[in-house]
Amino acid sequence: MQKQYSPVYIVLLILAALLQSTVLLPFQIQNTRPDFVLLLLIFFAHQLGSFQGMTMGFAAGLVMDLIGLSPLGFHSFIYTAAGYFFGATRGKVYVDALTLPVLLALLASAIKFILSFILTAVFEPVRLGALFTVSTLIEFGMNALISPFLYAVLRLLKLTREHDSRML
């Protein structure tokens, strides 16, 4: 069985959440930034599996809820579910250098959008309008554009690697 280093990945995700709200602020178009935490989470979850994926997602989401103005539980719910879902792709999907990172990023953005819509409709209906804006599309695009580069960097740092995978 492969040795897991989930604490390292959790620390990296928490760092990403903190960097996303500070140092990475210049990476924005129309007040919208790519979701580095989500992108890292899907690659880490794909690497480690569902259990690690959801715990990492929960920890990163909790940090985002604590440092931001979102209600506690909002991001932790979304990232837990995303971590579980993308963890389930471990060993089932072969992630190449370009196509799959883009597809996974788009799928993750879509899952985030759907869950945000549900949670917002139930708990913060006043914000529903903010979801259906050009900002959401920009975030989709930015996530898709950045994902191959981010995945390449992660492979370079040996934080992700393909093993026992089959082409889908």
Added chain:
Amino acid sequence: MDGIKGFLSRHRNIITLIVLLTFSLTALATQSMYVSTATKRVGYSVLSSIQHGFARIGMFFGDAFSSIGELKEIRTEYEVLQEKLVEYRSMERKLIDMRRENEQLRELIGFSEQIEFTHIPARIIAKEPGSLFSGFTINKGLSEGVREDSAVIAYSEGFTCLVGKIMEISSHTAKVLPMTDHSSYVAARMMESRYEGLVNGKGTVSGLAEMEYVKKQAKDEIEFGDLVITSGLRSIYPENIYIGRVIEINAPEWETSLTLEIRPLVDFAKLEYVFVLIEENPAEDVQ
């Protein structure tokens, strides 16, 4: 026992998933963003220190990189400035005299006595990590005298403009809810016609706000570009702080009041520095 252990072991993933999602939903269901739970308060206090540290590192590297680029320009500018220095020295003497005169005039009109609030300058060090919520974090907190619900202003286009209010505080940082947020409401009035209304944010992405409940008879007296200010009525915001300009007037037949679309004077995308107002003598009716 083996049965239960075996069951837990076999369904470890799904059980953990249910537990984590239930925790998140329970947390969501038992709080609104106005009621900070103890958990959130403690967690924010710890994380804000780290966030503060990252912001300082980011600023350090940002300043360092921009310094290298500016070095060449500085060298050429230096020679030109040397020549101008002599000229400016004589101007400086005149300026000192003018400043002194200006200060004396200010004292004469009692300008300083009219200021009811002291303000704490602060720098924005972090913004909301996601795009759905629109708060930002400033580098001043409880230790510097910032209090919850304090009004936050900024200077823009020569006006003292409303930015928002303090939502949560830690010892050295505070979270600000911008006036353009969906959950922000500000008691306001038209500067010229004096009609009152309630300004509600339309989200940071649009960067606009709406002034609702303005009497319909005001329609003929309101024009595009009119300024909207805070009314100060039963509000945490002091009166006469500029909010924005009217860019659209909506008067549907079926509505009993007008809805005005407001463009804030503050450009939130470019905002770097703000001032937190500290009320020295809070009025009794202030909420």
